[in-house]
Amino acid sequence: MSPSSIVRTPMNRRGFVSLAGSAAAGVALTACGSSGSGSAKTVTIEYWHQFSAAYGGAAMEKLIAKFNKQNPGIHVVSSYKDAATQPLQLLQPTFIGGATPPDVGAIYFGSELLGFMANKFPYTSVDQLADKFSGKDFLAKMPTNMLQAAKVGSTQVGLPLYAAVLMGIYNVDVVRGAGVDPASLTTWDQWRAAARTIRRRTGAPPLWIHLDSTDNWGSQTLVESNGGRFVECGPDGAKAAIAGPAGVEAIEMWTGLVRDGLASPSRSAAAQQAFMAGRLPVVFTTPGLYGTFKSQAKFEIAGTPAPSFGSKPQRLPIGGKLMVCFARDERKQEASWRLMQFLASPESQAALDKATGYLPVRQDVPSPADAFGRLGVKQAAFAVPRQGFPGPQGPQAAQALFDGMVTLLNSRTEVKPALAGIAAKVDGLVKGQPCR
Template identity: 30%
Template sequence: MKRRMFLCASFAFATLASAALAGQVPAKVETPVTINYYNYNLASTGNGAAATKRLIAEFEAANPNVKVNGVGVPSSDISTRIQADVAAGHGPDIAQMVFSDLDFFVNNLGAVALEDVVPSAELAAHFEGISPKGLKLGVYNGKTYGLAYTFSTPVLFYNADLFRKAGLNPDQPPQTWSEIKVAAKAIVDKTGQDGLATGIFGPSAGDWLFQGLIRSNNGGVLSADRKTLIFAEPAAVEAVSMLHDLYAAGVYSNLDINAAMDGMAAGTVGMYLQTSAIQAYLVKGATGNFDLRATTMPRFGDKPVRPNNSGSALVIMSSDPLKQRAAWELMKFMTSKHAYTVITSEIGYLPLRTDIVNDPQYLGNWVKEHPLVQPNLKQLEALEPWESFPGPNYRQIAKAMMDGAEQAVFGGGDPAQAMKTAQDTAQALMPKSTN
């Protein structure tokens, strides 16, 4: 019965998507319209919600015919909520999509390709100035379904005061995982504080940071043809084994994601690898208490770092041409020079419009005063997409992978066997037609 309902819902979504391909949007919003905007920043309690609400208010003031009904939905619930609400007849017209949901949004939720509804010249004009690496993140089968919005790369935050107390040079932070181990051991031995924590594991962590770790060792999680999981292959296992070695050496603390963030903000953690979206929180804790700095994600020996993104894209979900135009106008505003100035300076995400970084009208002066953003900007040049797993079981596939990796790192068993068991479990959840 459940499968039958799912197939019916999928058919409904496909019908909506087909309707959206009928023609392009009107040139302007000339009659009043209300659009539903599902946004996970609105569901937060920090700077993300406040900044997003202000941007929406500014958009409405500049576009009096458009009323935006902002709906806060946690990132982990976005796709489930949309599926339920569309089936009930009141889904979003535009949504903030986590990149790992891309495959599901396109194939099951009726996401609309921008090239199918927005005039090509207008689309090209808006894309101008946006990082080409960022634009590729929301492309599926050659079309832009998601316009990159709020995201970052993995940043290694570190406490320069603890470095000094441990006899380390804070002006030369570790750049490889081997150097991380040496620095973390010195911090543990000489200060008694935690040497290293990461945001890789935990219920709210997702798998984006883990994917970047594996990729930086020239591994992967999914084959190029999207049929076979590969996170138990030697390169991936070697990356996981490295974390296991750090934990076994007593320099990598098994802290949950909130405890790790709080510890870094309180000055009791030496190094913390995590999204830059928490930068504002860490800066608030460090100000007047300790010297907070940041550097790029560690590499494996001489292999180049291959970071992937966290975060989200904006996706048009409506099949109504007027609402599509209103959603596109909101999308343009939320990815404008002004919006990215707010998003970067007040929340901590990357400015995808890199031409504003040195422009004093936008981020120029702020960037000079906030050097923590530099590692993120540097890694934008090497950015690779967060892989979205195929099929309706994509979240269970990611969970099986992450549960296996967590067991491999902290469980005390053989990392190769733990990853092989997890991969076998996850492969059984892949779409049968692609096996």
């Protein structure tokens, strides 16, 4: 069901309690709503972000201070919210307790999460904001693939804030010390051969492919880059497509790396710790970790593009965050829209890219100073919208697929029948839901 672009009425306490129960499967979002009244001359809006003091927070606070200085009629109060906590859970006490939620916030690009939010929470669409307060010229300068990723149906629900596509980050000392030059590696077959060389030096699996939370980002990137899709349209509506030939081949490649001792099936936190300790030389994950690794690692690091499957064109499902506004007061809507455009401007995007490693959501940013930033800008051109499972049980479907993939990677089960079983579970949860 496509969301309406109108501003919906606020949920009452009972309505949110019901929603909170259905969100226990791990829906991750941050929303926005009307905040304090401010003075007659100054509009005060609240902005929630997920940049900690040690991870891009200083850059974000500088941007907010700059915005406040440039817009004397608006005062933005920004707050850091722990990215490791499901943001919906953070908002539950606010809604249930009758407090006022923030005006501007960020939600994940994940399709089922965005679709779930758009159908359950009151929001003001970007379409409306641009119509009411101008901004169509601004939107015309945004890349089509980035805007498309922030849509549900035909509605521009949010405005991209920062992006991520799967990229490689590697320990230069270990990888090049093993005689491997990542600049010469472009395919998964080439990386498999290189991994064998690196393993002879390290004695441990040298690769890791993103496996975190329930977002299925790593598996979806592999399937899409191999020419497949995560979701397709069947006689009964949406259904999982991971068990198709392209999906089976892509996941067989991943499980093969794990079973041959060339890739670790660890979850994200363990993989990050192993990388920082120098035990895991190559991670294919979010570029957002680059800034943290670079500031804390005791060795040189560098980046490399996500490998392809031979000559098949790259399709890199987008990660990162987009900004959504729930403001219902017109003055707050206008102020929120100004802030959203400011944070998506070339200058702000360049500052966030430099501080975190996340990719800019537009191509007209000043050229990044380091090689990883320049590589990220090029990789962003291959970004495609995330495919997710529609309907109220979309998050549960994503959880079922993720749990199945974790089990598969940590077993010797044959891939094709295992994926068929995972797809059947997903189909049971999304049967009858319309295709997007």
